[in-house]
Amino acid sequence: MGLSLGYLAFGVSDLEAWRAFGSHVLGMDVTDADDGLRIRMDDRAARFHLQRGADRLAGLGLEADPGTFDDMVSHLRSGGVSVEHDVELAARRGVGELARFLDPAGTPVELHHSPMLA
Numbered sequence: 001m002g003l004s005l006g007y008l009a010f011g012v013s014d015l016e017a018w019r020a021f022g023s024h025v026l027g028m029d030v031t032d033a034d035d036g037l038r039i040r041m042d043d044r045a046a047r048f049h050l051q052r053g054a055d056r057l058a059g060l061g062l063e064a065d066p067g068t069f070d071d072m073v074s075h076l077r078s079g080g081v082s083v084e085h086d087v088e089l090a091a092r093r094g095v096g097e098l099a100r101f102l103d104p105a106g107t108p109v110e111l112h113h114s115p116m117l118a
Contacts, residue, residue, distance in 0.1 A: 003072075006063030006115055007046060007093065009108075011053030012036070018050050029118075035092060045094045045116040059100075059108045061093065066113040073099050073111065083111075 012018050015037055022030040022039040029040040038046035051058060064072050076083050076099075083101045089110070090098035096114025103109050 002068070003062045003064055003111075005061070006095070006110075006112060007044070007049060007061035008057065009049040009051070009059035009061065009093075009110070011056045011058045012050050013053070013055050015050060015052055022048070033092070040118055043117050045118050049093060057107055059110045060103070061095075061110045061112060063115060064111055064113050066096065069097060069099075069111070069113045076101060076111075086110075 018039075019030050019037060022028050022037070026039075026041075031038045031040070031046075033049070036049065036051035039048035039050065041047050049059070049061075073083050081101050083099050086098050086100050089100065090096065090112065093110065093112065094116035095112040098110055098112040100108055100110050
């Protein structure tokens with residue numbers, strides 16, 4: 001069951017500062033989204049999802065192979081982890097399917113597959 005880092009989601013108090021930082025400092029492609037900004041650095045539609053809010057890590061996107069996604073969700077549940085499928089969040093993140101759970105520190109982890117390409 002292989003996983004890779006798909007994206008990071010952050011709450012940010014100053015979207016315009018992040019727009020400037022992403023485009024002018026990091027040299028990445030920054031686009032508007034309904035709930036904030038998206039920053040692209042490669043062939044994926046976004047590697048950073050920024051939404052207005054308290055400055056914090058709002059989600060860790062772990063990408064799974066579509067063929068193992070259901071097995072991973074079952075594995076988490078069998079280990080006592082509460083996992084919720086979130087169709088609305090999957091659409092906002094630009095992925096085919098998304099299951100959300102919390103890590104031991106309370107950080108939302110977003111297991112997903114089939115990310116949208118740019």
